[in-house]
Amino acid sequence: MSAKFTENDEWITVDGEIGTVGVTSYAQDQLGDIVYVELPTVGKTYKAGDEIGVVESVKAAAEIFAPADGEVTEINAALEDKPGVINSDPAGDGWIYKIKLSNGPQVDGLMDDAAYKAFRPDA
Amino acid sequence: MNGSQFSHQGLQFEESLLFELDRPDSCGVDFDGHADLGLAEDSLGNLYRRAPIALPGLSEPEVVRHYTRLSQKNYSIDSGLYPLGSCTMKHNPRLNEKLARLEGLGDLHPLQPVATVQGVLALYDDIGRWLQEICGMPAVALSPAAGAHGELCGMMCIRAAIDEKEGEDSSRRRVLVPESAHGTNPSTATICGFTVDPIPADAGGRIDMMAFKDKLGDGSDVAGIMITNPNTCGLFETDIAKIAELIHASGGYVYCDGANLNAIMGRVRPGDLGIDCMHINLHKTFSTPHGGGGPGAGPVVLSAALAPYAPLPWVVKTGDDKFDLIEHEPGGPAKPFGRLKGFHGQTGMFIRALAYMMSHGRDGLRQASGDAVLNANYVLAKLKDVMSPAFPEYCKHEALFDDSFLAGTGVSTMDFAKAMIDEGFHPMTVYFPLVVHGAMLIEPTETESKFALDEFIGAMRVLVERARTGPAEKFHQAPRLAPRRRIDETEAARNLRLRWLPEEPTRDAAD
Amino acid sequence: MRYLPLTDGERMSMLADIGAAGIDDLFEDVPVAARFDGRFELTDHMGEMAVTEAFQGFAERNLSPARAPCFLGAGAYRHHVPASVDHLIQRGEFMTAYTPYQPEISQGTLQTLYEFQTQVALLTGMDVANASMYDGATACAEAVLMARRVTKRSGAILSGNLHPHYRDVALTTCRHLATVFDRADPAIPGPEAADNELADLAARIDDQTACVVVQNPDIFGRIRDLTDLAAACHASGALLVAVVTEVISLGALVSPGEMGADIVVAEGQSLGNGLSFGGPYLGLLATRSRFIRQMPGRLCGESHDVDGRRSYTLTLSAREQHIRREKATSNICTNSGLTALAFSIHLALLGEKGLRELALINHHRALTLAAKLDEIPGVEILTERYFNEFTVRLSQSAETVVDRLAENNILAGVPMSRLFPGNNDVEDLVLIAVTETVSERDIDRLATALGAQK
16 A cells, blocks of 8 residues: 655555554655654554654654554664664655554545645655 | 874874873872771771772873863854854953952852851842843842743743732733744743743744734733844844733733843843843853853843742842841742752852943943944945845844855855854854744854954855855865864764763674 | 944944944834933943952952851862862863854863763763753752653652752742652751661652652761662662762762662762852763663764764754754753863862872861760760761750851851751751861861850
8 A cells, every 4th residue: 555644744554454654755854864763652552643753863853743543563673773764765664663543544634645745845 | 092093283182081091090189188098988888989980090281281282172252253143252351250269259158157248148239230220120030040041030930920810810821932032932931831832923034913913812821922132033123012011911921031132231121121021141241151051140130020929049138238148938028939049149150240240331331232233233234245134124233144145056054154164263153043044143242343353254255255156065075174074963863972981892802 | 441342433434334324323123212311320331450349349248268167068068179170261262162063163162071971970870971050959950850751750759858959949940840749858867866768768659759869968968878769769660869969979989870870960069169159050960871862951972073083062952942942851051061161170180099089088077077076065966977068966056156156257067947947956956068178277166166155
């Protein structure tokens, strides 16, 4: 399934009831060299819009928010030692966490690829 | 041994860390008297520190050389102009230093009996009187240790006043903060339990009155506004009195960030503008040293409405030239919100600031703010044809440019700032305030001579010309002549090394 | 005016370049109603000699500890500061430099901060330290907030034997941040009083406790082993915050880190800095590596420049207010650069050998004075184990005695009623500190004077 996007520059792909979330290439480019990722806690439940973590670069910090209600099932622990992966491969190895979606695979209020490109014409 | 393969170049010394200069038996201090180790082991028992601390040993000559060499790697106001905006890097008079070290002032213990410290209490009273007079306000809280600490003091006073209101009024939590505000403002408001509601600037760089009125609404949930005047765009907030009137009418209070008092000292009294509290950075306006990052001092002047909430402690005059120190809740009308720091205040900074104020006198202070504004406008006038001023009018203490003059050159604001280092200048403030694209903010202060300003202006014009003609590559490589070239901040943050550690034998060697 | 370089002629020529008729024109955006054209009720400018005379006038009305035996402590201590310290911190390159945001031209300040952080970590027995804070009391308040961030809990237990200023600053700073304080009463030491204070604190810990804050040596001068309290904290997922108000004690005592503390805060004034009637001082804050991200304040880290040379730079600034604004870990914008430098230089001069010797001399002199006082009828030493400061019970109001001795040019100590007002149990207690600046003769003078009190 192809990725959907939030206005906060996160992407999400959904496989069954599990969503995988990361930040977009545009976001990592705006932040610059990522130096630290504050990851969510596995097993914790979040509501859509809850602050779930923080991505920090040398000169900026961006909160990441839960795109939908759900329980975090997995985090990308590799980012703890190599946060730069978000810069080099934001849509792949730079994924941040997986969330079990409480309300099924349909997530509201997201943009598809075309809509996101229109939303971020500079990207 | 200096921790790297690089060595001295001319008078530019590579200096090792103290820990790499260690010779365990060396010591830079001799003692009169001796210590009995056996006695201590007996009296301290299991609490005696037996394990090595691992502090390095050096003799006095080595220590003096170490720090002298390190000092030579710093830019400083003594060596050159510091065009940093909103930082007011002015000359630090040495008379202030001498007076702060006088016997009977610099060596007083804060808990001496009050009868033995009447002179320093008189000094507290005096600096308080100067600050109140200059600001046109009836009270002052001296204890805050720095500007941000003063902000906390002011906002805590507002919170205390709000908490004392009746019914719904006591739950006012919204604080209006202009987008151009310094980052400490929203951070301070949050610590006081307030929520921050940003107000945009208008096209002219000042608070957008329409947006302000809109955000204020009926003001029933508004605790107050945090306003910087002159603001961080270097402009006087023309509508400030009107803003204060509207805030007061709705039951809120006006906090002013006094970081830029240097522009208006002796010409505008904040009290006349309806301000309820304002912190004063003694290390900006009143010449106490920045010291490579503190210590500062941030006294807060207060309106009659907020004066009762001032934090402990304070000095009162009890008779003809007799003073007392109020360290605990005295009862009566005073309702202090608490205590912000140990003991009484940054006394050493009060001495320096008062010495500066007395040296200048009321006449000199007014001339100082006039010269500060004159110098900033001179820089603006001499650079406006080649750089791009953010606003067309006269500025106050600082001149603000955007980066449109660099458009198409491949040179960024940061590149331009770093290139200034090779010309012998500290960079100006860049990318702040956030409301201007690629901002460059220049505050020369009144203690720069015309000669120094002309030299600075000349260097800037050369850089602009160089940016236009290219190649941009030269800018990307700057600085080339500084003690260090661009430093990898990403490495510093990703691979955190915040202290020296002895080198461990490598695995290979161990195997 | 000696601080203003512009001459009238230059002002005129600059105004001409600007296109303004006078300086007042540059203030045209200030509404007329807002302008102040009056004269302040203040003096006109003065030369150096007149200003100096005025300040000598202030100084003469104080009793300088240089002219009187001084036994005052309670969080501020009179130590000898080597002459080279004050000389070096007054080098203009240190004193008149800005915050080192431009690392290429601030390596001097940055390297000294890196060395300072290392020294503080070594002294406290912790992994890392920040680049300093305003003072010990504010550092203590920041430690409480930091413990809340680490544990995501809201409770803070404050020992009753914590310096009352530190207690009050913590209560004030945290008052709007939903912190639930549990404050113990002061536990006055004494030969008959069993020392249950630490066990009492441990018993107060519950699953909402973020931290226990305990001072060592405590406000009565007593030194304790914090190991069991640390274990009790850790068993419940809480942190132990250890407060040190006399940093010289770390030259003689087991470090808080060795005893299991998670955050150590201290007042650093004793090294390198004069008493200066309470400020500017410097706060120290050190902790374990795993809590670095939750630390408040500036940090200096090691890196390299593009030529591969070892370099230093401020780091982890994304936690700070200028980036995080309302989400910052603290609103603090500065550190105490110059007082931290004085601390660091003094400690560099002392080194391992010097600090240990200095600490032992302090301790030794305190033992000597205590032995003398113990012989005086009506004077009772309450603190059993101490470093350089102990509590004494007199047979009358301590404040009265201290004031009377001050009239005879002896600064005898801090009456505990000044720190614990309204507490009848401390009326006749005085806290006495002894440092290397106190001579044998000073000790004799105090003993004689106290012996003569009726």
